[in-house]
Amino acid sequence: xxxxxxxxxxxxxxxxxxxxxxxxxxxxxxxxxxxxxxxxxxxxxxxxxxxxxxxxxxxxxxxxxxxxxxxxxxxxxxxxxxxxxxxxxxxxxxxxxxxxxxxxxxxxxxxxxxxxxxxxxxxxxxxxxxxxxxxxxxxxxxxxxxxxxxxxxxxxxxxxxxxxxxxxxxxxxxxxxxxxxxxxxxxxxxxxxxxxxxxxxxxxxxxxxxxxxxxxxxxxxxxxxxxxxxxxxxxxxxxxxxxxxxxxxxxxxxxxxxxxxxxxxxxxxxxxxxxxxxxxxxxxxxxxx
Amino acid sequence: xxxxxxxxxxxxxxxxxxxxxxxxxxxxxxxxxxxxxxxxxxxxxxxxxxxxxxxxxxxxxxxxxxxxxxxxxxxxxxxxxxxxxxxxxxxxxxxxxxxxxxxxxxxxxxxxxxxxxxxxxxxxxxxxxxxxxxxxxxxxxxxxxxxxxxxxxxxxxxxxxxxxxxxxxxxxxxxxxxxxxxxxxxxxxxxxxxxxxxxxxxxxxxxxxxxxxxxxxxxxxxxxxxx
Numbered sequence: 001x002x003x004x005x006x007x008x009x010x011x012x013x014x015x016x017x018x019x020x021x022x023x024x025x026x027x028x029x030x031x032x033x034x035x036x037x038x039x040x041x042x043x044x045x046x047x048x049x050x051x052x053x054x055x056x057x058x059x060x061x062x063x064x065x066x067x068x069x070x071x072x073x074x075x076x077x078x079x080x081x082x083x084x085x086x087x088x089x090x091x092x093x094x095x096x097x098x099x100x101x102x103x104x105x106x107x108x109x110x111x112x113x114x115x116x117x118x119x120x121x122x123x124x125x126x127x128x129x130x131x132x133x134x135x136x137x138x139x140x141x142x143x144x145x146x147x148x149x150x151x152x153x154x155x156x157x158x159x160x161x162x163x164x165x166x167x168x169x170x171x172x173x174x175x176x177x178x179x180x181x182x183x184x185x186x187x188x189x190x191x192x193x194x195x196x197x198x199x200x201x202x203x204x205x206x207x208x209x210x211x212x213x214x215x216x217x218x219x220x221x222x223x224x225x226x227x228x229x230x231x232x233x234x235x236x237x238x239x240x241x242x243x244x245x246x247x248x249x250x251x252x253x254x255x256x257x258x259x260x261x262x263x264x265x266x267x268x269x270x271x272x273x274x275x276x277x278x279x280x281x282x283x284x285x286x287x288x289x
Numbered sequence: 290x291x292x293x294x295x296x297x298x299x300x301x302x303x304x305x306x307x308x309x310x311x312x313x314x315x316x317x318x319x320x321x322x323x324x325x326x327x328x329x330x331x332x333x334x335x336x337x338x339x340x341x342x343x344x345x346x347x348x349x350x351x352x353x354x355x356x357x358x359x360x361x362x363x364x365x366x367x368x369x370x371x372x373x374x375x376x377x378x379x380x381x382x383x384x385x386x387x388x389x390x391x392x393x394x395x396x397x398x399x400x401x402x403x404x405x406x407x408x409x410x411x412x413x414x415x416x417x418x419x420x421x422x423x424x425x426x427x428x429x430x431x432x433x434x435x436x437x438x439x440x441x442x443x444x445x446x447x448x449x450x451x452x453x454x455x456x457x458x459x460x461x462x463x464x465x466x467x468x469x470x471x472x473x474x475x476x477x478x479x480x481x482x483x484x485x486x487x488x489x490x491x492x493x494x495x496x497x498x499x500x501x502x503x504x505x506x507x508x509x510x511x512x513x514x515x516x
Contacts, residue, residue, distance in 0.1 A: 196378050199338075200439065201367035202395035204360070 371440025
């Protein structure tokens with residue numbers, strides 16, 4: 001099976017490097033999705049009502065908004081709570097804080113804190129509050145906009161993902177070249193044996209079969225090594241990742257153990273496909289049976 | 290058994306290895322094909338086991354027209370024809386036993402049958418005691434006997450030997466030819482390609498002589514023709 005140890009070693013190593021890139025993309029994807037979900041969960045709009053707005057008006061508005069399918073939850077705030085939140089939201093703006101001090105008493109009325117299922121739903125919700133029966137009672141709509149943060153995060157993860165995918169394709173290509181060369185050398189080294197096989201009546205598959213099996217074995221070995229690397233890496237890194245993404249569900253061990261069969265099965269399948277294709281091409285070129 | 294009908298073989302641009310060769314070898318015959326280097330005798334041998342294909346003409350093995358044999362049919366043909374070469378073509382990392390067994394393994398024979406047949410064939414060629422030796426531990430004559438055992442292991446109807454004595458001394462060469470004669474006595478057709486005059490003259494069998502790709506003589510109990 002192992003017709004040439006060093007060539008086989010290099011082939012498996014490059015196969016493993018290809019899978020390292022693929023698994024990096026997978027891990028990055030899991031982390032990026034968890035991060036985006038976490039940031040999206042924090043997006044909310046606080047609607048401040050005028051001080052003359054009655055509790056009935058505020059409760060009516062709350063009922064109206066809860067009727068919208070885009071709204072996830074609404075918290076009611078008293079005037080004092082609204083003032084505290086407003087001050088907290090504008091703590092870095094001395095002009096607004098100074099203006100508040102000038103005003104005698106609490107200029108705020110009651111407030112509603114709105115969370116949506118998706119950050120992209122907020123424009124629709126804000127538009128709904130423009131209705132004439134609510135608009136006169138609304139003093140301000142404070143949108144804690146994480147959109148730019150989300151955009152930066154997803155752009156960053158997209159670029160990293162693209163980088164790793166490019167590397168995976170690159171290593172995949174190198175792996176194909178190495179498999180091609182491995183088979184070419186193996187055919188050359190064993191040309192006498194192959195000639196004798198043909199002479200004594202060996203059929204095509206008896207001669208070609210070992211080469212094809214060899215490439216499947218390389219793919220299997222590389223996938224096994226990769227699974228070992230992933231298991232070992234995650235057992236060390238997962239506690240640190242969970243601590244780093246506090247409050248976000250990023251348990252990669254659970255993710256991998258749930259999807260191990262399909263993920264590593266697919267990785268083995270891709271490597272075997274690349275290996276078999278390249279081997280078949282090399283045999284077509286160099287092995288005249 | 291083996292029929293060549295006006296067989297021609299050309300190699301580009303203008304080399305004519307065979308220029309219209311016709312003959313018929315019957316089942317059970319022992320035929321020597323002789324001629325000087327470049328006369329086309331090895332090309333004839335290669336065409337019998339489909340290593341080469343004719344440019345034109347027809348080659349029949351029994352009723353099987355192999356002139357345009359498909360790649361997939363060649364293994365079946367080669368299991369019916371035992372082939373022996375001057376350079377033995379043995380696998381150096383396999384023992385005599387394993388070299389002979391290899392021919393059965395590639396045909397998908399069972400281990401039981403291999404264990405039955407191989408010792409028997411090695412006994413026929415006189416190597417039962419040396420079956421565990423590697424080719425480099427055997428003399429040239431012994432290596433050629435292993436090669437003959439390997440050719441016999443499929444019980445072929447035809448044996449084609451291309452210069453089988455070329456690397457052997459005169460005494461060993463005679464022993465090998467005697468082995469071929471015994472194989473022929475069992476009913477196997479033997480085609481011996483050689484340019485060894487003493488061997489041809491000592492056989493007193495049919496001789497086909499080629500010169501420049503043509504049959505110049507085909508004689509029962511023939512002799513080696515001098516140029």
